[in-house]
Amino acid sequence: MVTTIEDLHADVLARALRRLDGRSLAAASCATAGLRALAADPETWRALCLAEWPSLAGERRLLAAVPPHRLFADAFPFPSPDAAGLGGGEGELELPGELVSAVDVYCRGAPLLSRVVETPASSSWFLGSPFRVEAVEHKKPALEAVSSPAELELSWVVVDPARGRAVNVSSRRAVAVDRHWYTGETMVRFAVVLGGCKFEATVTCSEGAGHVNEVSLAVEDADGAAVSGEGTLRLLAAAMEGQRRGGEKEPEEAKRRYEEFVKRKKGRKESKARREALLDLCCSVASAVVVLTFLGAVALR
Structure with missing residues (x-):
């Protein structure tokens, strides 16, 4: 038997x-x-979601809008880098009217910050302004000190409660750690590249004490310009509908894509600077020719 x-x-x-x-x-x-x-079993998946994202512990409305198994399937795997390729299309996707961000910061595996941020996304001001969401603002009291900012991990899940879809726009592990040139603050960057644009969540730690002063999310295009709220909604809507990619090497892959994005942006910036320098030179030469021609005409009278 x-x-x-x-x-x-x-x-x-x-x-x-x-x-x-x-x-x-x-x-x-x-x-x-x-x-x-x-x-x-919904309770099994709910327990898994709460273990992965402690910020959702008190979010009954969010877990009701997005079934736990769907939330886990959407937000745990990394989005494919081409998932937001349709983000720039007109009228192809229904744009979210509200975004809910579940933000969880960990230090050496232990939760340091868990916060949910609701962002209305239908006003003309939001659609036309550069996209930016702050989970912790500089004006708020500093959080617990961090001895080693480079060891921080971050999960930033963006949810569209109306459609019941979600996507994680954080690399979880830092892709870059640097200091602000003026304030001396340590800036820990977590980023994913979607549809040719960079979603970058930044954890800012104060100089010396290492308190977490700010946690924010912004989006920029390949030229380094800030993406508008409407453009970001298109990217997010396409990414939510797109494919996901699992695998243990995804954090390293996210860092590689980030470094390639930064390298391409630097190359485009240098190319633009060369074109502008050449244009300035041509304008200067043309102006000099005009002035010399005028002076020659005056002298020959």
């Missing part, structure tokens, strides 16, 4: 499945119909 795992009592199997992480649970659900039914 052959014994299979499904010969175990359903309660025993359910307890075992609750000990798995999200990726393992999803894989187990593909094995048999019985395991799929057990793995579909």
Whole structure:
């Protein structure tokens, strides 16, 4: 007589499945119909989501709008870099009227900050202004000190509650750590490149004490210009509908794409500067020719 795992009592199997992480649970659900039914338990997925994103602990409305298994499938894997390729199209996607950001900052694996930020996204002011969301503002009191900012990790999940979709726009691990040239603050950057634009979440730590003073998200294009709220909504809507990519090497891949983006932006900036210098030289030469021609005409009278 052959014994299979499904010969175990359903309660025993359910307890075992609750000990798995999200990726393992999803894989187990593909094995048999019985395991799929057990793995579909909403409470199991809700517990996984709360373990991954503590910021959602008090967000009943958000978890009601986005089923936990859908939230995990949308926000845990990295979005494909080409997922937002349709973001610039006109009328192809329904734009969110509201964005909800679930922001979780960790230091050495321990939660340091968990916050949910609601952003109305339908006003003309939002659509026409540069996109920026602040989870912690400079005007607010400083948070707990961080001894090593480079060890920080960040998850920034953007949710469209109306459509019940989400996407994680943070690289989780830092792609760059540098100091502000004027204030001396340490700026820890987490970024993903979507549709040729860079979503960059920055954790700013004060000089010396290392308190977290600011956590913000902004978007810029390949020329270094800030992307408007409407442009960002198009990128997010396309990314939410696009494919996801899993894998243990995704943080390293996110850093590589960030470095390539920065390199391309620097190259475009240098090329633009050369074109402007050449244009200035041509204008100067043309002006000199005009002046000399005028002086020659005056002298020959």
